[in-house]
Amino acid sequence: MPRSRSGAQSRDETHPADGPFTVGPSSRARPAPPSADARLLAIAADHLRRLGHRQVTVVGVAAEAGMTHANVYRYFPSKTALVDAVAGRWLREVEAELGAIADAPDPADDKLERLLLALASMQREVLARDPHLFAVHRDATVESRPIARRHRGRLRQLVERVIEEGMNAGTFSLRDRERGIAFIFDTSHRFLHPVSIQLDAEVPRDLIEARLGAVIRAMLRILRIGTL
Incomplete structure (x- = not known):
């Protein structure tokens, strides 16, 4: 039996391609x-x-x-899974911003500097704006909960992309890419780990940014000359 026109119309009106409406x-x-x-x-x-x-x-x-x-x-x-999911929404926003930096048509050394500065800045901002959300992020990191492990993995992927790009362009002279990536995270740990950010909550922001900037400049010099 042929389908009725009204039935076909009804199905078309609720087709998934129309989106969430x-x-x-x-x-x-x-x-x-x-x-x-x-x-x-x-x-x-x-x-x-x-x-x-x-x-x-x-x-x-x-x-x-x-x-x-x-x-x-x-x-x-669990309650932990629930509050971690709340923190996960914010972390995905952080990762999206960092991803935009990694995708920008800039030299790899500039992108690496901007990426590290942005990651530190966004964490300090959420600590000031929403300290309870930051506390979930901090505890999840310390306890290595799934939400923190996934975030750490995505950060590594972004840094790895920038390093690979810099090596291909001759910006970074690294004999061992893995050693270079480990060096970046080891060097910046003091300014990027949420526990350290919490401990420095009362330190003036311009002073923290100046100290991190000095560390990044030294890091980039080593990456460029390849002495690792």
Whole structure:
């Protein structure tokens, strides 16, 4: 039996290619309601910002979402997984900014300097703006939780791309790429690790930036002459 025209039209109106919108009788696109996990993340982010990560509870998030705490565990297996997911959203924003630097049409040494300065700056900014979110990031790093390991892996990939580009262009003279990458992270650790950033919270920003800038300049000299 041939399909009816009305049935075909109905299917076309809700085709996935139309994106996250639904078309009602008025034929006007309306945003689809947020998914359950997105709602839970939004509520958890608000609780984290207001209460701190130690006071966030699955029961409290579930109550505001209008569901049982058992339902929350369908999406996040623990409170730690929930707050880590909140931190993960911010880390993906950080990685996107750093990725844009790595993709820029600039010399590799300039990109490496900008990448390290931006990573340090974004962490200091979130410490000042949202210290509870920073605390989750810090603890996840210290405990090497999955969210921190994934972030560390993505940072390494970005640095590796810049180093590879610099070696191919002759900007960096490295006999051993792995040793060069390790040197970059070892040298900048003092300014990029969240525990160190927390400890330096009261140090004037211009002083921290001057110290990091001096370290990066020394690092770049060594990478250029290849004495590693």
